[in-house]
Amino acid sequence: MNPVRRLFAVRDRELPSPVPAGSPVAEADGLSVRLGRRQVLDSVGLAARAGEVLALVGPNGAGKSTLLAALAGDLPAAGGEVRIGGRPAAAWSAPELALRRAVLPQSAVLSFPFPVEDVVRMGRAPWAGTARGDEDDAAVATAMAATEVTDFAARPFSALSGGERARVALARVLAQRTPLLLLDEPTAALDLRHQELVLRICRERAAAGDAVVVVLHDLGLASAHADRAAVLHGGRIAVAGPPAEVFTGALLGEVYRQPVEVFPHPRTGVPLIVPVRGS
Template identity: 75%
Template sequence: MNALVRTLLGIRRRTLPERPAPGAELAGATGLQVRLGGRAVLTGIDLTARAGEILALVGPNGAGKSTLFGALSGDLPAHRGSVRIAGRAAGAWTPAELALRRAVLPQTAVLSFPFPVAEVVRMGRAPWAGTEREDEDEAAVAEALAATGTAPFADRPFSALSGGERARVALARVLAQRTPLLLLDEPTAALDLRHQELVLRVCRERAAAGDGVVVVLHDLGLAAAYADRVAVLHEGRIAADGDPADVLGDALLSRVYRQPVEVFPHPRSGAPVILPRRTPRTPRTFRRP
């Protein structure tokens, strides 16, 4: 769509985001408190997501991971403190402007109509309609389908897919949006082992290309293997934030998860391997009849 047509249609010219410099802040929180239902769910949160890195949010159920995720995406307002996206207060952006700067993958993807998979992925290109970057639509959709392994069923209706297939299509939609910041809430929850690894490899590729990735994970092993930084949440606060090898220690994790944990380095990669401490199983003996 050329500039004249955009003007005739009354499409307001938007300032498009530029590629961020390595290490630039893409989203951040300072002194953040979020209240839901009259209760403080997050308190005193200071955190930064940067270009070129994967930041994993981990912690037990109810620790505040998804609430922090919602605040960093600009979808949940701060009761106190501040949240910034691309250098501005999150509330200062319009929804259309936010959609050019961050893409959000929620925990569940629900569609009421049987759209073909390719069209669901193409929905990720909606924020760029009327800009010069809408010419990238076809390439962005094709690239996202290929990256998530969903191209073979691009013509199938979304409603006919399995839960794991839907999860990968939802990720493809987010990738097709081509924003500098990706926020993914439990993207591996419905996936088998192979596709869990695929999703985290895609995250690593996006970070290597200069994007920032914030991902909520329950699997501490995946966080240890793929994240550049890990923030451990506990009772609405950040208990630790840093390199996985420094943060994911057995004492901290045992306290936060209220479950004895043992941590040891992987024999090849050196990445932390995290396992619950279990009582050894006693072999059963059977008497011959």
């Protein structure tokens, strides 16, 4: 058996239960996180809900990636608690946690030249030995089609461009088929078309009942695609809510230390955010 699959081949795992729309899938309650001597998050409260896309935005160093990792149960809390599926994250075993959340890191690095299809299939490892293990082929094929990587299924992952690697890494996360998707800057290496593709996938997963948390630097993408946005500033959440309500010129100008103008798109009404520039 593949060593990765052997790690998860435990038959007494508790499988995830369906989560009603609008109910929390993951929650941070008074969460504080320290990295070394630095406090990165301070008393953060936030919920990722089934059927929603939640965008984490804010300037560099605000704590977005740290919050995402903490919501995944990958970082210990110095204070407060993270709950996944209604249970403290630390109470789940690693195999059980892998059935409940899938994580896309900022960069995808592999030491060996695995074919693209094998990389995507790695997302199915948590389901080995469960009643849903027979979904592997369909899950892999569907994820590759959604991210438009089917045509280079046999190519080595190491031979791909940065944008292609990013889409393959997303396909692996989608193939995992968990009720919580945690995506760290999934559009950073992508061109305009594929940025829109990735955010459409996020919306589709939310429409299917998943909770999607995505770290974004592009406020326009967050505004257009997120149901809610949490604006992080100095390790705290400055404000959270629908982008049309929380993306104001005054708030964003203060948080980013850059004056901005916010005005509605003439056709959709979605807020557009533009830096104030000299004439």
